[in-house]
Amino acid sequence: MKVAFELQTYKSEIKPTWCPGCGDFAVLNALQKAIHALQLEPWNVLLVSGIGCSSNLPHFLSTYGFHAIHGRAIPVATGAKLANPDLHVIVTGGDGDGYGIGLGHFIHAMRRNLDITYIVMNNEIYGLTTGQASPTSEKGMKTKSTPNVGVIENPLNPITLAISAGATFVARTFSGDVKQMADLVQKGIDHKGFSLIDALSPCVTYNKVNTYDFFRQRVYDLQKEGHDPMDVKAAFAKAIEWPTVQQERIPIGLFYRAEGVPTYEELEPGLAKGPPVRQPLGIENPDELMAEFL
Amino acid sequence: MPKRDLAFRIGGAAGDGVSSTAESFAKICARSGLHTRTYSSYQSVIRGGHVWTQVRGGLDPIRSHGEDPDVLIVLNQQTMDIHQGDIPEGGAIIFDPENVKPEPKKIRPDVRMIGIPLRRKAQTISPNALVRNTVALGAAVTLFDMDFRHVESAFRDIWGDKKAEVVQQNIEAAKLGAGAVSESGGSLLLGLTYTNVPRHLMTGNEAICLGALAAGCKFLAQYPMTPASSIMHWMAAHAPKYGIVVKQVEDELAAMNMAIGAGHAGVRAMTATSGGGFSLMVEALGQGGMTETPVVVVLVQRSGPSTGLPTKTEQGDLNLALGAGQGDWPRAILAPRNSEECFVLMTKAFNLADIYQTPVIVMSDLYLSEGYRTVDPFDFNVPILRGMMAADGGTAKEYKRYLLTESGVSPRSIPGMKGYQYIAGSDEHDEAGVLISDILAGVPEYVELRKRMMEKRMRKLDGLRKDTPPPERWGPSDADITLVLWGSTQGAAREAAARVEEREGFHVNTVEFPTLFPFHRDEALALLKAAKTTLSIEGNFTGQFTRLLRAETGYAPDHFFGKYDGEPFQAREIAAKILEVVA
Numbered sequence: 001m002k003v004a005f006e007l008q009t010y011k012s013e014i015k016p017t018w019c020p021g022c023g024d025f026a027v028l029n030a031l032q033k034a035i036h037a038l039q040l041e042p043w044n045v046l047l048v049s050g051i052g053c054s055s056n057l058p059h060f061l062s063t064y065g066f067h068a069i070h071g072r073a074i075p076v077a078t079g080a081k082l083a084n085p086d087l088h089v090i091v092t093g094g095d096g097d098g099y100g101i102g103l104g105h106f107i108h109a110m111r112r113n114l115d116i117t118y119i120v121m122n123n124e125i126y127g128l129t130t131g132q133a134s135p136t137s138e139k140g141m142k143t144k145s146t147p148n149v150g151v152i153e154n155p156l157n158p159i160t161l162a163i164s165a166g167a168t169f170v171a172r173t174f175s176g177d178v179k180q181m182a183d184l185v186q187k188g189i190d191h192k193g194f195s196l197i198d199a200l201s202p203c204v205t206y207n208k209v210n211t212y213d214f215f216r217q218r219v220y221d222l223q224k225e226g227h228d229p230m231d232v233k234a235a236f237a238k239a240i241e242w243p244t245v246q247q248e249r250i251p252i253g254l255f256y257r258a259e260g261v262p263t264y265e266e267l268e269p270g271l272a273k274g275p276p277v278r279q280p281l282g283i284e285n286p287d288e289l290m291a292e293f294l
Numbered sequence: 295m296p297k298r299d300l301a302f303r304i305g306g307a308a309g310d311g312v313s314s315t316a317e318s319f320a321k322i323c324a325r326s327g328l329h330t331r332t333y334s335s336y337q338s339v340i341r342g343g344h345v346w347t348q349v350r351g352g353l354d355p356i357r358s359h360g361e362d363p364d365v366l367i368v369l370n371q372q373t374m375d376i377h378q379g380d381i382p383e384g385g386a387i388i389f390d391p392e393n394v395k396p397e398p399k400k401i402r403p404d405v406r407m408i409g410i411p412l413r414r415k416a417q418t419i420s421p422n423a424l425v426r427n428t429v430a431l432g433a434a435v436t437l438f439d440m441d442f443r444h445v446e447s448a449f450r451d452i453w454g455d456k457k458a459e460v461v462q463q464n465i466e467a468a469k470l471g472a473g474a475v476s477e478s479g480g481s482l483l484l485g486l487t488y489t490n491v492p493r494h495l496m497t498g499n500e501a502i503c504l505g506a507l508a509a510g511c512k513f514l515a516q517y518p519m520t521p522a523s524s525i526m527h528w529m530a531a532h533a534p535k536y537g538i539v540v541k542q543v544e545d546e547l548a549a550m551n552m553a554i555g556a557g558h559a560g561v562r563a564m565t566a567t568s569g570g571g572f573s574l575m576v577e578a579l580g581q582g583g584m585t586e587t588p589v590v591v592v593l594v595q596r597s598g599p600s601t602g603l604p605t606k607t608e609q610g611d612l613n614l615a616l617g618a619g620q621g622d623w624p625r626a627i628l629a630p631r632n633s634e635e636c637f638v639l640m641t642k643a644f645n646l647a648d649i650y651q652t653p654v655i656v657m658s659d660l661y662l663s664e665g666y667r668t669v670d671p672f673d674f675n676v677p678i679l680r681g682m683m684a685a686d687g688g689t690a691k692e693y694k695r696y697l698l699t700e701s702g703v704s705p706r707s708i709p710g711m712k713g714y715q716y717i718a719g720s721d722e723h724d725e726a727g728v729l730i731s732d733i734l735a736g737v738p739e740y741v742e743l744r745k746r747m748m749e750k751r752m753r754k755l756d757g758l759r760k761d762t763p764p765p766e767r768w769g770p771s772d773a774d775i776t777l778v779l780w781g782s783t784q785g786a787a788r789e790a791a792a793r794v795e796e797r798e799g800f801h802v803n804t805v806e807f808p809t810l811f812p813f814h815r816d817e818a819l820a821l822l823k824a825a826k827t828t829l830s831i832e833g834n835f836t837g838q839f840t841r842l843l844r845a846e847t848g849y850a851p852d853h854f855f856g857k858y859d860g861e862p863f864q865a866r867e868i869a870a871k872i873l874e875v876v877a
Contacts, residue, residue: 017733043712046559051720058717059729064709065717066558067729068551069581075515075548079555079563080709082539083513087559087709108544270539277560277708279537281510286674289504293494293669294325 007036012062023175023201023212024054024121030178030199031090031119032061034186045088048077050097053128054121054201057092071102074109077116084277085115085265088189095122099135099156106158110165110194112264117188117195120158123203124210131206138243141209159239159255162196163232168258169195170235172251174215175202184254193263200252215250218242222253229257296485298353300328300438301360304430305346305377306369308339311424315367315431316347318448320495320666322435323351325444327489331785332666333359333862338520338604344372349666353486357785357792358865359665364482365437367430368394381405386437386482388430388471406482408433410474419470420463432468436475437482441490442468493668498658498782499524501633501669502592505640506564507536508674511590513556513563514540515549517571520604521660522594525566546571550578550591557582557589558718560708562644566592569611570601572618579653580619583751585718586696586704588647588654588681590640595659597860606860607660609781609833615655616811616842624650624702624754626762627811629657631784633667635808639763641676646761649681650754651706657810659833661862662782682706684714694725698746702753722747755812762809764817769803775876776825777804778851780839783831783863790868800876810839813846822849829853829875831868 010032018024035045045063049055051070058065064087068076073091081089098106098120109116125143126132132145136158140150162170169191173181181199188195200219202212222229227238235256242250265271273279283289302319306312313334323330328351337343350360362382368374368389374396381387383404389396391409401407410433416425428449435445445468446461453460475481496504503525506514516526526542533540539556543549549565556563567575572593582589595611597603615627626646630636636658643654684693684707695716697704704725707714717723721731722744730747734740767776769791777787784806791802805821805828807814822828830840830851835858844850855871857863 014728041712043715044710046709047717048555056729056732059719062715064715066555066585067717067719067721068554069577069720072547072551072578072581075543075551076555076558078548079513079515079552079557080559081555082541082552083556083559083561083563084710104544105548108548268539269534270537272534273537276512276537276539276556277710279512281512281562281678282676283507283536283674286508286672289507289674290494290671293496293500294492 003039005036005039005042007032010035010042010062012060014059016060017056018053019205021204022053023123023203024057026175026178026181027054027119027121027199027201028057028060030181030185033182034189037186038189040088044086045090046080048073048080048089048091050093050102051128052094052097054092054094055097071097071100072105073097074102074105074118078109078114081114081116082265082268082271082276084275085271086275089116090189091116091118093120095120095124095134095136096126099158103135107161107165110162110167110196113166113168113193113261114264115192115194117185117197119185119197119199121199121201122158123201123207125203125207127203127206138209155243157239157244158196158198160236160244163235163239163256166194167196168193168261170256171196171254172198172200174200174219174252176212176216180221180252187254191257193258193261218248218250219252220249222251222255227253229254230259232256299351299356299360300484300486301348301350301363302365302434303346303348303363303377304367304369305344305373307341308337308343308345309341310369311427312345312369313347314452315427316349317666318431318452319434320349321448321451322440322444323349324495324668325447325490325492326351326440327491327493328352328668329355329493330495330666330668331356331359333661334664336605344376346373346377357789361864361866364484365434367434369427370394384482388433390426406479408475408478410471415470416467419467425464425467428464428467429471432471433475435468436472438484439481439486440488442472494671495666495668496633497524497666498633498636498663499594500528501636502640502656502658502663503528504672505637506644507532508637508672508676509641509644510562510678511564511644512538512561513553514538514565515543515552516566517543517546517549519568519571521596521664522566522568522592524664525592546574547578550575553589553591554578554582554585554587557587558585558709562588562648564590564592566594568594568596569598569614572611572614576618580621580623581720582653583619583623583625584720586651586751587718588651590643590647590654590656592656592658594663595657603860605660607833607862608858608860609659609783610835610838610858611657612810612838612842615657622748622752624652624751624758625655625811626758626809627655627657628762629781629808629810630662631781631806631808632662633669636662637672639808645677645679646758649679649703649761650758651681651703652754657781659782684711695727696723696725696747696750698725698750700753701757702750703757759812759814762812764809764814765805765807765821767803767805767821770801771803771824773801773803774826775800775802775872776822776828777802778822778828778830778843779804779832780807780810783833786863786865787831787868789865790872793865794869794872798873800872802872807839810842813842815847818843819847819849827852827875829855829871831855831863833857833863
């Protein structure tokens with residue numbers, strides 16, 4: 001099949017600086033495959049990221065990008081999407097960025113059901129700052145910041161959080177399975193509404209617990225076991241399996257999808273005239289406006 | 295000499311309808327053709343406490359909300375206790391003798407005590423307790439000899455055609471108040487002749503909103519915080535009609551970052567807050583400076599530190615605005631001195647943000663932003679300058695978003711423009727936007743490049759200095775004393791200057807700074823060196839602007855008058871300070 005954009009079109013000349021073996025390479029590949037499969041015009045894609053190893057990702061693609069400050073990728077993306085809803089806005093980042101410092105924005109973005117895709121490269125550790133505990137680190141895990149008895153907080157479960165907060169597409173994938181990952185990213189971008197893709201992306205340098213082998217031994221594909229993502233109760237039941245209830249089996253795949261939920265853009269009265277970026281500037285009838293004050 | 299102005303005050307508890315009655319009176323003044331200003335003293339409570347509002351109207355332009363009111367409406371005992379001594383000879387106090395007792399010793403001679411059973415009279419018309427205010431309002435309007443049709447039109451504004459019955463009840467109630475005054479000696483005979491040509495009446499925040507609209511603002515994200523919230527309220531109400539996205543968001547971090555995201559995507563975007571919220575925005579603001587994203591932030595100051603006095607005014611956030619964000623990045627800080635300038639400087643702020651691709655801060659304060667003022671109609675025919683954009687026909691490989699230029703400004707592209715893709719980075723980057731913060735940091739050629747990228751961004755300050763309004767002198771060139779000021783202090787300071795000149799014969803002028811940063815060093819020095827003696831007046835403790843002035847010019851004002859009690863400057867206290875210095 002002849003396509004307008006080759007896969008190569010989406011790659012920038014900048015080579016990733018991630019450690020060899022980093023799970024984020026798989027996410028980069030999957031994302032490139034997904035936007036290639038969707039044949040998105042590179043100039044109509046805006047990748048927004050925060051701070052952390054994974055937040056460097058936008059530099060490795062040829063689309064527009066905004067590499068924001070720590071934890072604030074989602075609000076930057078929200079502003080951009082509302083200014084120009086015609087853009088395909090994809091947010092990438094890590095578990096510290098999205099589930100730690102940026103957690104408030106994550107929840108509120110899902111409440112809004114804005115039509116954006118959020119890919120979290122979840123490695124259960126802080127990599128760029130050289131190995132401190134993250135909000136998804138396992139209980140008991142010893143890190144530089146928890147050297148004595150390990151993490152004593154419970155790990156955050158982004159999947160249950162996302163379903164309850166109003167995300168309308170909630171998936172988990174694993175860097176060991178690029179094919180499934182690319183497929184879910186593509187579906188997430190195609191989905192109308194907020195899509196979360198929690199990508200288990202091992203940190204080969206600082207997380208010696210949650211390794212590729214750790215995940216390979218535990219993951220199973222929800223769809224292969226007949227899970228129906230349209231069933232919200234079943235989605236919650238699957239979502240709490242790991243890490244909330246047990247540590248032995250980790251479901252990956254599509255947990256939840258809601259169809260027909262209006263997006264934020266559809267409900268926003270300020271967008272009724274069309275994308276703000278294309279509206280004329282200035283006021284046509286100033287007398288009418290001033291008359292309000294007489 | 296016949297009186298050329300009037301002042302009215304109403305006081306009670308929160309929930310007594312003080313501010314809505316005062317707003318009605320302000321409208322009546324504006325529709326009578328008076329130049330009008332209001333000041334509300336209120337508290338951070340929904341019920342109880344002590345609140346009062348003053349409305350001043352003048353046949354000539356007036357510069358402040360005035361001092362002692364000609365007429366005081368007393369809605370509770372506390373109001374009587376606090377305010378009864380403020381009414382000048384020839385004035386009047388309207389109160390309900392069935393629940394409030396005056397203390398005659400505290401009241402000045404020749405003040406008319408107009409006791410009206412407000413509650414009882416109101417109850418003959420409506421069970422709504424607030425109708426008693428309307429009885430008192432009718433009495434006040436009669437004392438001032440104002441045209442009763444403005445009372446009726448003010449009520450129609452509030453309740454509209456849908457509640458014609460309520461309008462009628464209130465008109466009847468106001469007539470009861472008018473009748474009570476007629477029976478007890480009639481009007482105060484102040485001798486004011488009203489033109490009855492209506493004037494436009496609005497708050498400073500509304501003027502800020504109109505400036506944003508005129509400039510083509512299409513995006514506002516904000517978190518509620520007194521005294522900036524009414525910006526969001528007005529914009530939200532007008533958003534659908536003018537195609538603006540207005541969002542109340544989860545916090546100020548989100549508000550600032552969303553505005554930057556919207557600015558990056560190509561719309562004119564803003565946020566507004568007070569000092570507490572601004573404190574949360576500073577990291578994102580620096581991100582705007584680093585990514586070279588146009589954005590406007592309105593900082594409406596209130597009394598700090600910390601939660602401070604949420605409903606009181608201050609000019610205490612200049613250091614915060616000057617130092618917001620880690621590292622050095624170019625910014626402009628504009629400070630409107632009055633409602634007209636709120637409008638004009640907002641239109642200017644959006645142009646500067648676009649032309650220089652950097653955040654612009656507009657600093658107002660509670661006194662300016664929440665008070666009502668009459669204004670002449672604004673000129674909406676303002677230039678809209680979007681700045682340097684990437685030209686058609688380029689390619690992403692050749693395009694350099696952060697091209698090193700003499701002005702420091704680089705051609706901008708906007709997501710959606712084919713062939714100009716780039717990554718805006720909060721990390722240090724090269725001309726193309728490629729990070730030089732990780733593997734390239736410290737490599738000799740990138741050490742040099744980092745320096746050049748910093749210099750490029752900071753060169754914008756030269757242009758910003760040229761394009762921002764310089765300090766200006768008001769009053770005679772040869773004065774005995776020069777007042778140095780910024781922001782809303784203008785009104786009371788100019789009134790004090792005129793008063794001292796008229797009553798004491800001293801010549802007073804002012805040097806005023808509509809731009810706080812970049813600092814206009816040469817213009818400031820030229821004006822200040824010509825001064826005999828200078829008195830710097832600021833609404834804060836440490837003299838934040840005075841220190842900035844000295845840091846930028848080496849010039850130290852001779853005297854300093856700082857006010858940090860939460861109340862706005864009054865002409866009489868500035869006049870007293872002037873006399874202390876010159877007499």
